[in-house]
Amino acid sequence: MAKKVSRAVGVDIGGTGIKAGIVDLERGELTSDRIRVDTPEGATPDDVLAAVQEVLERLPGVEGDLPLGVAFPAIVKRGTTMSAANVSDSWIGFEAEKFFEKGLGRGIHFVNDADAAGIAEVRYGAARGQDGLTILTTLGTGIGSAFIYDGMLIPNTELGHLSYKGDSIEKYAAYSAMERDELSWEKWAKRLQKFYDHVDFLFSPDLLVVGGGVSKHPDRFLPLLELTTPIVPAVHRNSAGIIGAASLAGD
Secondary structure, X not given: OOOOOOEEEEEEEOOOEEEEEEEEOOOOEXXXXXXXXXXXXXXOHHHHHHHHHHHHHHOOOOOOOOOEEEEEOOOEEOOEEOOOOOOOHHHOOEOHHHHHHHHHXXXXXXXXXXXXXXXXXXXXXXXXXXXXXXXXXXXXXXEEEEEEEOOEEEOOOOHHHOEEOOXXXXXXXXXXXXXXXXXXXXXXXXXXXXXXXXXXXXXXXXXXXXXXHHHHOHHHHXXXXXXXXXXXXXXXXXXXXXXXXXXXXXX
């Protein structure tokens, strides 16, 4: 019988930053500082690998036998990245899990970043114990999504790429669009309303959870949304990807 591990390392690769931390798998909490470096410009595989090596070297207490989970902003099927959201197109059709395992010299668990955040929230956060369909959306550089049905992950949903006016809706409604277009919270909430209305209509979820960096300001925009489905901020906010990736690695 395999020994149950109590800690694991999570790395969350995003469009603007790469973050890592050590996670207590019983409590779903970071037991270390969260180490962050900027995502390299262009975000090619070699440059991203070097940045991941840097955050792991700067993370104190990372023993070689701790499981390691890596979350990445792409569709991930059997370790291969099938898309490229806010990273180099060279990731499309790329055997990323093997690439990282070779470069880091260890086995890893490789997963979509929003799916990792969804796992963190269903195991340790806002969706814990929730029946039916929970949809987590991460609002940041783009819009990521995770579907959790009765506690089970349905991987690789891409709600940020729903079509809106001939383009991905994340170009219109992500947190980066608010910053780019210098929108007030009220004007940005009107864009989010269109996104969540469409999601609500298509999937009839039982709970919506909002993650990503903007989830630390829930009072600024969630009360402005008018939805039939309950919508709550993620408990683990911008650390959810780290926690979820570590938790999956611990499995």
